[in-house]
Amino acid sequence: xxxxxxWPATLVQPVGSxxxxxxxxxxxxNPNLYWYRQxxxxxxxxxxxxxxxxxxxxxxxxxxxxSRPQDRQFILSSKKLLLSDSGFYLCAWSPGGYNQxxxxxxxxxxxxx
Amino acid sequence: xxxxxxxxxxxxxxxxxxxxxxxxxxxxxxxxxxxxxWETAKSPEALFVMTLNGDEKKKGRISATLNTKxxxxxxxxxGSQPEDSxxxxxxxxxxxxxxxxxxxxxxxxxx
Numbered sequence: 001x002x003x004x005x006x007w008p009a010t011l012v013q014p015v016g017s018x019x020x021x022x023x024x025x026x027x028x029x030n031p032n033l034y035w036y037r038q039x040x041x042x043x044x045x046x047x048x049x050x051x052x053x054x055x056x057x058x059x060x061x062x063x064x065x066x067s068r069p070q071d072r073q074f075i076l077s078s079k080k081l082l083l084s085d086s087g088f089y090l091c092a093w094s095p096g097g098y099n100q101x102x103x104x105x106x107x108x109x110x111x112x113x
Numbered sequence: 114x115x116x117x118x119x120x121x122x123x124x125x126x127x128x129x130x131x132x133x134x135x136x137x138x139x140x141x142x143x144x145x146x147x148x149x150x151w152e153t154a155k156s157p158e159a160l161f162v163m164t165l166n167g168d169e170k171k172k173g174r175i176s177a178t179l180n181t182k183x184x185x186x187x188x189x190x191x192g193s194q195p196e197d198s199x200x201x202x203x204x205x206x207x208x209x210x211x212x213x214x215x216x217x218x219x220x221x222x223x224x
Contacts, residue, residue: 034211043117043216044157044202059211090156099145101159102212 002027006091006105014113019064019078021108023091026072031093033074034102035066039087050074051096086112119203119215126193127223133189134218136203140184144208148177148188151217152199160188160201193222 006023013019025031035047046059048066056066063082067075074091088109092102118137126132136146148160161170166181174191190197200219204212 036214044204044214046211046213049211057211092157099162099164101147101162102149102157103159104156106156 002093002103004091004093004103004105006108008108009106010109010111012111012113013081015083016080019076019081019085019110021076021089021091021110023074023076023105024072025093028072028093028095030071030096032096032100033068034092034094035074035076036090036092037087038090039084044090048076081112083112086110117203117205117213117215119201119218121218122216123219123221125221125223128194130193130222131189131191132193132220133187134201134220136186136188136205136215138184138186138203138205140181142207143181143184144206144210146179146186146206147204147212148186149202149204149214150199151202157202188218190220193220195222195224198222 003026032051034049036044037047038044048056048058050056050068053068053071064078088107090107091105094100094102120135145164147162149157150160151157161177163179168179170177176189179186188201198221200217202214202217204214206212
């Protein structure tokens, strides 16, 4: 069966520090991969999605970036965090195709001080 | 960008009550609509993926209908139980785009 791993579960970072969140999927190949953020009082916002290695689509311009160095690995990064980057970050995967449900990781609670 | 509205924002019912929520979205360029359940301290879980006007899907006591012409979907829960307490998210998509999530309806069921 397929599983998705996301870490760390919680993270407290100072403003201006770098960020790296990692997500890996097991038990499937060539998945679509997604990064979402839920800021306080807001809905889930799609940040990035990827349909293959090295293929990243950005939905919202910001100081975050994503990379997919391997088929089942998706990384969310920032060179300098802002206070507004605080939130709950979720990684998700789905099989290829437009009408497949997404399967989410457990999320990372990011607090910026 | 799709404008997705979910109502009500929150809802409190007694165990055994049946309830329903609404998801509204622009009807033009519709491609598919997803429903997810998000329980506290867990990750969102897919409930349904719906694509056709008039679609009706059922999973246990939960069912959903879809009207793509008028741009809405209803989620029904029959005989609510405390374990149904969660935030229910709808996420439509247009052709060639990714899902856009609504803010959700938070359901609380008291025993």
